[in-house]
Amino acid sequence: MSGLIPEFDFQRVVISPWTADLGAFGWIMLMGFLVAAACGLVGNYLLLRRLALMGDAVSHSVLPGLVIAFLLSQSRGTGAMFAGALIAGVLSTVIIEFIHTKTRVKQDAAMGIAFTTLFAIGVVLTSLYASRIDLDADCVLFGEIAYVPLEPAVEVRGVALAPAPVLRMGAVLLGVVVLIAAFYKELLVSSFDAGLARSLGLSPALAHYALMAVLSIVVVSAFESVGAILVIAMLILPGSTAMLLTTRLPRVHLLSVLHAALSAVLGTHLGLWLECSIGAAMVVAGTGLFGLAWLLSPRDGLLHRLLGAMPATAPAHAAGPAGGHTGPESAARQ
């Protein structure tokens, strides 16, 4: 028992990641931030559309696509990886739709069947061809963010720029930000009012599938670092925390990026101290931040309720239109 929690060595845990070991931990923290920020921004729209569990489904389903792409292309090239993940992600949504429209099995069960099956196939392939794809079963679940600094760096004109996964994740985050900025109004309208969106000539189905495609890309580029299950936390935690604190969408985006940065840094320290999986520690740190927000939120906070201000405010925000969560039913059903 005594060896379980290592002694808290201030120098090792807090100082050295920022000084002597910055070369390694800098990349880890940056990668953690990029993953959590990209996931968090996409996740905000999942939350608004009540599709939180679609993130669960897609993150499990991309595994077989990823493994098959590795096996076919014999490489870990970005193109093959994205293609495999996109196909698997879209396939999972199609299977879910197929099962629940063709039979009387409801959507939740259809989802459960589809993604567990795809994930099981992925795990079996992983254990059969483990030597050829350098993924192992544990990595599939937790990822290995600690290996990021060890990846070969991408060089531009002889200057080592950054490890390949960090660059790729950075590009994905940039892509997500650009997409959100470009289609901000469309996403907003189609998330909150599918009827209005349709009358403006926006196709809710198109928005849905585009979101799923972006989700697949984000999830697959985060896969190596945080695995299939922790990525769900990366998708849901930043937005949920932010939505406890504010109801304006731009502020929700800002706060979720802040949450991503804090959980990446705090998680790295936590992981260093406990000598456990750093990816998991980042999620634990993010969960801690969520817990704080739940406790202290000005509107929904537990403290706020305990202090007895509840009766006055509860009806007001229960009925208020401001909520970030009042996504249109039709979007949720898609």
Added chain:
Amino acid sequence: MKTRRISVLVFLLGVATTAQAARVGDVTGIDWTDQAARFLSLRDPAVRHAVAGAVLMGVCCGVLGAFVVVRKMALVGDALSHAVLPGVALGFLWNLEKDPLAIFIGATLAGLLGTAVVRALTATTRIKEDAALGLVLASFFAVGACLVTMIQRLPAGNKSGVDKFLFGQAAAIGPEDLRLMGLVTVLVLGLLALAFKELLVASFDRGFAQSGGLPVRWVDRGLMLLLAFTVVIALQAVGAVLVSAMLITPAAAAYLLTDKFHRMLWLAAIFGVAAGVLGAFISFIGPNLPTGPFMVIAASGIFTGAFFLSPRYGVVARWWRQRDRSARTRRENTLKAIYRVAEEDEFSRDGVTFMQLAQRRKETVAEARVQVRELVRHGLATSNGDTAYFTPEGRRRAAEIVRNHRLWELYLTNTANIASDHVHEDAEKIEHVLGEDVVRELERRLNYAERDPHGRRIPSAADIHRHGGRSGEAGAEQR
């Protein structure tokens, strides 16, 4: 009833003889036929334990999964199964060995804590249930992942097999695990049998249950407790990541096969056992194969079978019925066309030539000939090469269809005030599906009218029965 019981027994015996699993990770480089023979002979105690474990797991997961599926709790099951991981790790830390009881208690507590957090989140914040489930699933799992990686760092942890709880290893099931699994299975089945009626009412008609004074919330909590127990005993065989599949998939396959809930329970248990044993078998014959994913794939195979082949809800059966229905609609439209031609001649001639039929339907004579051949095949008409004659049955059916069409047109114009030139399309569709009872009611409401909105005569019941015949094909199929 009796035959079904017997067939279940035979099935279970068959499973028992085809089944055995174990020691996947330990044996390497062994010929798979030897492994299969070892498994099938059940000689090895490890194999016997693995099979017994898979059977108990399959029964519990199948039976409780039936409730999960009909109550639309699939995602609750998923969250619960991930949330037990920190409890498994803490149970292991209790005395640094794989003590089944400590792990059982830790995992159950963690699972229940997870569901409590979901409830608290949805009650006190505006976070919706799906997000709350995802939050609990992933953050509990992260805490568990931290603990598991910390345990693996310990000298005792390395060989603990705590990582086997992620993807399952049926071969690692020992006699002590088995005793616990047996106990839980007895508990689950016993409580289900005792409170079956209450659970049924609370699952299918909550309003009625509440008005009957049933403590629905306590029934729900009891079900949640049983679900947590089941997830925990399934961990060793299937692993935390995929337990939810063993809850959902066998039960969903059963759901496609029957409408009776008690039959669904039986089928789900059988499918759960079959998937469990098959998965254990496959993972046994190759080196280093995790058990859980194979069990899940076996269950998905069963589901796929039910999905396509279920007699009532299967895709093939639906497709077949649809084909059947559209063929009948085509026949009835031909009958109607022949009737209309004959009606224009005021039924003065016996038959209708193919030429007349083709002109009526604006088609070629060849097409008309094919359609009449179809009628002949179903005993609705006879033909002498260029003229079609109704059989008594065909005449009766034709008059019925025309009556349905005209009655509906009249009903729409009289009662729904739709212009008489707009009612034809609708009547074209409904004429094929109106049942005898509806027709009687329509006739009564329309005062047994004799003419439709276009002034054509509506064949009366007397007209139809004069042409004789037993109950028609449509009548039989609608019931």
